[in-house]
Amino acid sequence: xxxxxxxxxxxxxxxxxxxxxxxxxxxxxxxxxxxxxxxxxxxxxxxxxxxxxxxxxxxxxxxxxxxxxxxxxxxxxxxxxx
Numbered sequence: 001x002x003x004x005x006x007x008x009x010x011x012x013x014x015x016x017x018x019x020x021x022x023x024x025x026x027x028x029x030x031x032x033x034x035x036x037x038x039x040x041x042x043x044x045x046x047x048x049x050x051x052x053x054x055x056x057x058x059x060x061x062x063x064x065x066x067x068x069x070x071x072x073x074x075x076x077x078x079x080x081x082x
Contacts, residue, residue, distance in 0.1 A: 003025075003029055
């Protein structure tokens with residue numbers, strides 16, 4: 001917000017000559033914004049994953065799904081399509 005306000009004042013008073021003094025500040029601000037976006041997206045994806053598939057903190061509690069592995073010879077065959 002501070003940067004937006006500063007740039008608005010600069011545009012209103014045609015202070016474009018002063019932009020050279022804040023170029024480094026603007027570059028760092030955009031780098032910080034990109035970093036915040038990446039961090040937010042990572043945390044958001046992790047939150048959605050944890051909500052969809054929560055961690056079982058009680059190992060004595062039975063799981064709500066079943067896993068069946070069928071290791072017959074017909075399941076191990078590989079067919080290559082031409």
